[in-house]
Amino acid sequence: MDTVEAKNLVKDYGDFRAVKGVDFTIRSGEAFGFLGPNGAGKTTVMSILYCMMPPTAGDVTVLGMDVVKRPSAIKALEGVMPQDDNLDPDLSALENLIVYARYFHIPPRLSRPRAQELLRFVELNDWADTNITKLSGGMRRRLILARALINDPELIILDEPTTGMDPHGRRAVWDNMENLKAEGRTLILTTHYMEEADRICDRVAIMDRGKIVCMGTPEGLKDSTGTRNLEDAYLKLTGRRLDEGHDA
Amino acid sequence: MRLFNPKRAFRVWQRHLKVYTKLYLSSLTLNVVEPVLYLTAMGLGLGAYLTEMDGMPYINFIAPGIIAYSAMFAASGECTYGTYVRMTYQKTFDAMLATPVNLEDLVTGEILWGATKSTIYGTIIIITISVMGLVASPLIVFAIPALLVAGIIFAEMAVFYAAVVPGIDYFNYYFTLVVTPMFLFSGVFFPIEGLHPVAETIAYFTPLYHLVNITRGLASGALPWGDMLWLLVCVVVLAPLPFYAMRKRMIK
């Protein structure tokens, strides 16, 4: 069964159409990346997949359930790393995970050991009792990743997971993502780092101005554009579209 | 409109309790200071010039009113500034909404937390004025559930307002135009029967007036069922407002 199926997905913010009818399916166990320039609509698509807002039109099913009809049931099986930092500033790193676990009805008795394990996983175990306002930006990103895993999710949605991280932190998160993939979890991510997409993603979709301009494996995109790395392929694909004129 | 799920709403409430017990519980007794200032300044200071109000010493008259006032301020503060900060600056709402918690659960949790604070703060005043010997009847313990019910109303109003304002500065207006007038003209300091008939009618339609009737009635041994019923009806009548307004604001 496909983990995500989106048919003719449209999203309007007031009069502005941010997503203009996109179709995609994401298979179970796959790592799927959304690429594209700022404002392309990546975060909008991701938010719809974690039921933050309903699509304006189109059918979207996640884990076999309709995003409009069964948001809670879908969210119970998902782990979400949003683009914005929304850690709880009143709490320590460990408390952030334990309180978040409660939203999934996981009691502290079970979430505490799991939280400690996750803090080790993202190399923050020395910071467990530190208030999160004292953590650096990159450390906070890693804590948000740990938080996304507290409910042992089948599907993990990562909106720019490594933005703001130093090269070591980024490598560490890549390792984390590869481990999660190896465990059979489905990953959906957005990124502006083509090296990251090339390394992690089985398939990518390139979005521009609310549309998917192309979709395929990183290798396939490189071949079709005659480029040697994904960054060149990306520039060629999005650049060509931008040259084509304004809002065809 | 979707219905809330009680178990998930409880999780939201539990988060607020956790933060409160961690950061603010130690300052709980400080919250008695302001009400006690009013009580002594008005009750003893002003009361010295009054022989009686409604057949009792002035300080005994206003003491139960101070319970109600304290409860109103607790929920109003929590569900205006507190709710707004969680919704905007802290993005706590966004974090919760990415979990099984839905918007209706979240709004219910906010309201119940505001009502909980009303109950806590009001109860502290009940204890304080009882210790001061200002309460004639043990029936005053029944004021505690009434504080919860009235707290829900104050929280519903505040969450609704928080959902519609464009910025945090607008809460000044809420306090200046809604909370303070209620505080002054709903029978805390004098019986509203002394007001102009129009003002008296307006006062009748405020939740604080009925809560004051309840606390004052219970303090002197009466059971004000009518006012309790009024509050329960008000809870239900106002309920759609915060849910509707929050959905409109949060869900694009």
Ligand SMILES: Nc1ncnc2c1ncn2[C@@H]1O[C@H](COP(=O)(O)OP(=O)(O)OP(=O)(O)O)[C@@H](O)[C@H]1O
């Ligand atoms: N809440 C909102 N209200 C109105 N417009 C919005 C809102 N959120 C996003 N938009 C608009 O929708 C479009 C897509 O935004 P989105 O955040 O999905 O882009 P993105 O691809 O994630 O960009 P980035 O790479 O910068 O994160 C943008 O033009 C943006 O201005």
Ligand SMILES: [Mg+2]
């Ligand atoms: Mg984005």
